[in-house]
Structure formats: structure tokens, C-alpha cells
Amino acid sequence: MDEIYAIIPVSRFSNAKTRLSPFLELKEREKLLKAMLKDVTKTLKPVVDEIIIISADKEVLEYANKLEVLTLVENEGLNLNTAISQAMDWCRHKTKKVFIVPSDIPLISKTNIDALIESAKALDFVIVPSKGGGTNGLIIKPLSIDMKFGEFSFKNHIKEANKNGFDPVIYDSFYMSLDVNIAEDLGEIMIHGSGCETQGYLKDLKIGVESIHGAERLKITRPD
Numbered sequence: 001m002d003e004i005y006a007i008i009p010v011s012r013f014s015n016a017k018t019r020l021s022p023f024l025e026l027k028e029r030e031k032l033l034k035a036m037l038k039d040v041t042k043t044l045k046p047v048v049d050e051i052i053i054i055s056a057d058k059e060v061l062e063y064a065n066k067l068e069v070l071t072l073v074e075n076e077g078l079n080l081n082t083a084i085s086q087a088m089d090w091c092r093h094k095t096k097k098v099f100i101v102p103s104d105i106p107l108i109s110k111t112n113i114d115a116l117i118e119s120a121k122a123l124d125f126v127i128v129p130s131k132g133g134g135t136n137g138l139i140i141k142p143l144s145i146d147m148k149f150g151e152f153s154f155k156n157h158i159k160e161a162n163k164n165g166f167d168p169v170i171y172d173s174f175y176m177s178l179d180v181n182i183a184e185d186l187g188e189i190m191i192h193g194s195g196c197e198t199q200g201y202l203k204d205l206k207i208g209v210e211s212i213h214g215a216e217r218l219k220i221t222r223p224d
């Protein structure tokens with residue numbers, strides 16, 4: 001039996017990062033997702049036994065093949081939580097642990113991923129919080145809790161851990177907490193993401209970032 005597999009759920013390219021649609025066009029959002037997937041898979045490859053990308057989108061799965069990871073076709077009618085459960089079911093007799101990771105955390109390469117994986121091997125439940133109350137990493141035994149991705153999933157995953165008798169360990173990583181959902185998040189990638197594929201793509205788009213001290217922290221710019 002292997003030690004740990006990463007599971008990366010990926011939505012359809014046509015649904016990719018809809019909250020960025022005021023700022024990036026559909027094709028640009030697809031390219032952003034591809035760049036983020038490159039960063040995430042490159043970071044995970046050396047530290048896990050397998051990476052599984054699960055998606056309902058044929059084109060996403062074709063791209064995943066190019067990244068040389070395993071792919072699973074999501075069953076029809078599933079949502080994010082049930083898709084992850086499908087992937088966990090597929091690997092439950094193959095690996096002791098799964099590391100559930102979203103596709104939109106390109107700064108994962110800046111965190112101490114070896115330390116996270118090593119410490120998690122001896123633990124039942126490790127969770128990485130995201131900005132805004134979500135979950136950007138979960139290391140558990142396959143199917144040992146119900147998936148609660150969605151609104152305030154960090155709090156809900158902790159509840160699930162407690163309900164199932166696990167002692168939740170919180171792994172605090174600034175870089176992994178930064179998922180890319182809105183324009184301001186692109187600014188964080190411009191600030192912290194040197195060397196990342198994702199920053200390279202945003203530079204191609206000539207995305208700029210300025211510090212402002214108003215209702216928002218960052219102003220994101222782009223030439224017309």
C-alpha cells in the first residue's frame with residue numbers, strides 16, 4: 001500500500017474561475033487554470049506517490065495527461081464534494097492517506113511541503129485553512145470524513161473531524177491560504193509568486209499591482 005496520493009478536483013474550463021470574469025476573459029481564465037495546475041502538480045510530484053486529477057471535462061483531463069498525472073472521469077451529476085469522494089473511493093485500497101488540494105493555490109511551491117507531508121503521515125486529520133474560511137488542504141484517510149467544501153468549509157471540516165473522533169491538526173501556511181478567486185488574489189501572486197508559472201502568465205497579460213490604503217489593500221491594473 002502506498003503512503004499518500006494527492007487528489008486535485010478540477011472544474012470545467014468553461015466554468016473556470018467565474019469570479020474573475022470581470023477581469024479576465026474565458027480563454028484567459030482557462031490559461032490561468034492551466035498555469036496554476038502546472039505549479040501545483042510540479043510541487044506535489046516529488047512528495048506524493050501519485051497525483052489524481054478528477055474532472056468532468058475531457059479537455060481538463062487531456063491537459064492533466066500532458067502533466068503526466070493520473071486522471072479520473074467524474075461521474076455525471078456530481079458536485080465538488082461528491083467528485084472528491086469518488087476519487088477517494090478509487091484510491092482507498094491503494095493508499096493510506098489522501099491529500100486533497102484545490103487547483104488554484106499556485107503559491108503552494110513556496111510553502112514547506114515536505115514538512116507538511118512528513119508530519120501528516122503520523123496524523124489522522126490535517127487541515128490547511130484558506131482565506132475567507134475555506135479549506136486549501138486536507139490530509140486524511142480516504143473516506144474517513146464527509147466532504148464539506150463550500151461555505152465556510154474550514155469550520156465544517158473541523159466539525160466533521162470532531163464528529164468522527166479525530167484530533168484536527170491545523171497546518172498554518174500563508175502561501176497555501178492564498179487561493180485565486182478574485183482580482184485582488186492576482187495581486188498576491190504578483191507580489192509573492194516569483195518563479196511560478198502563474199506569475200509568468202500574469203506578467204504576459206501585463207497585470208500590475210499597486211498598494212492602496214483604502215477599502216481594499218491592492219489595486220490590480222491591466223492596460224486596455
Ligand SMILES: Nc1nc2c(ncn2[C@@H]2O[C@H](COP(=O)(O)OP(=O)(O)OP(=O)(O)O)[C@@H](O)[C@H]2O)c(=O)[nH]1
Pocket residue numbers: 008009010011015016017018019020054055056074078079080083101102103104179181
Ligand atoms: N471535479 C470538480 N472540481 C470542482 C468542481 N467545482 C469546483 N471544482 C474545483 O474545486 C476547487 C475549488 O474551486 P472554487 O475555488 O470553489 O471554485 P472555482 O470553480 O475554481 O471558481 P469560481 O467559479 O470563481 O467559484 C478548484 O480546483 C476547482 O477547479 C466540480 O464540480 N467538480
Ligand SMILES: C[C@H](OP(=O)(O)O)C(=O)O
Pocket residue numbers: 080130131132133134135136148149150151152153154179181
Ligand atoms: C470550495 C471552497 O473554496 P473557496 O470558495 O474557499 O475558494 C472551500 O474551500 O470550501
